[in-house]
Amino acid sequence: MLDPAKTAKVSVTVRNDTSTPKRVKTVRISGSALALTFFAYDTTVPFEVPAKSSETRSFPLEPTDLGAQAIGLLPVTVEVIDPQRETIASVETTGDVRGSLWSVYGAFGLGVLVLTALSWLGALIALARRRLPPNRWQRAMRFLPAGIGTGLVAVISLSVLRLVAPSPSAEIPFILGAAAVALLLGYVTPHPGEQQPSEMETVRIIR
Template sequence: MLAPSTAAAQGGSVLLEADVDGRPVGVGNLVLKPSEAAKVSITVRNGTDTVQRIKTVRISGTALALTFFTYDTTVPFDVPPRSAETRSFPLEPTDLGSQALGLLPVTIEVVDVQRETIASVETTGDVKGSLWSVYGAFGLGVLVLTALSWAGALLALARRRLPANRWQRAMRFLPAGIGTGLVAVISLSVLRLVAPSPTAEIPFIVGAAAAAFVLGYVTPHPGERPPSSLDADTVRIPR
């Protein structure tokens, strides 16, 4: 769910409104194309009794508690008490294609001279990046590690080398389940179906982890390895 296009800072008295290429942030997805410059306009409404000194406008994209791109634009201006100020500036995300792709939560915030966030607004960004971007490579890395985790667990099951304790067997499968949940979240983001967010991430990751944990718990007891027919202690030499 998208955040409203107006956000409050500390005290709830400083509000930020933003639009990109004339479209209000928070209405639909914010399309970001590395090959195209965008015109960003922000309005800061100061409802306090003190001057708000803006220094920087920051636009960032995050997923899974990780920041994949950040653009800081220096736009110094003051907002007098009980008034509003509007500023516009161009955004040229030329290197965005190598940083992210797909649907990502995007935050626009105004930062003061002490580098403190005064107010912010959140939306979902549709980044037209490359599969080989940092975010894409991160997803591929998680996919490879998850595949290796499943292969290791299932191979140990086939060779009857899992721990005898059920809880230990469940923990052996748990990393593969967590990885499966992460792969699902990243895949839905890259395919532009669902943007990563706590409400989307937690059910996928926890659900996949729980399923893998239960699978490991109910796997059959490995038991003792059957004795080899060539075991020296069991071979009888006819007389």
């Protein structure tokens, strides 16, 4: 758990299975989602790990500005970096970030929600006004952005609600599933040039 109001105690154990000593200068803790990094903390913790042995170091981490950066369950990567700024080793885990809904990650999710709602609204208005393309696949592609956005909204919502952390195994099924449903809806929409039964009846009465 990473709480901006509390100091976290981090303990890192590095095992060196090589035949040469390894020098560690920095420990980096970063959180990312949807291929975007939302926070990263570098802490200088210099130590050396002899060959064929392990070393453990503990240090406090004060993520005071984390509340403005992220919220919810996020994939967290812990890296140990040498003096040349190269990563020696890393491990991935899941972090429970106790940030604000108005953080960068929360605002990103709200932005995706607004864009998705506008995409659905535009597609449905075009359907109601019969302004969709005559070609079925073109109509399907008109609904595709709304479907992708719906999948992204689902992934971010589950993360913010602390139900499922965003990862490829969770992101891909939601996004592809929502995109497939949107494509299908667009494909089966009526041809914009087709007359509805009520309209055909009106034409006959006028004649």
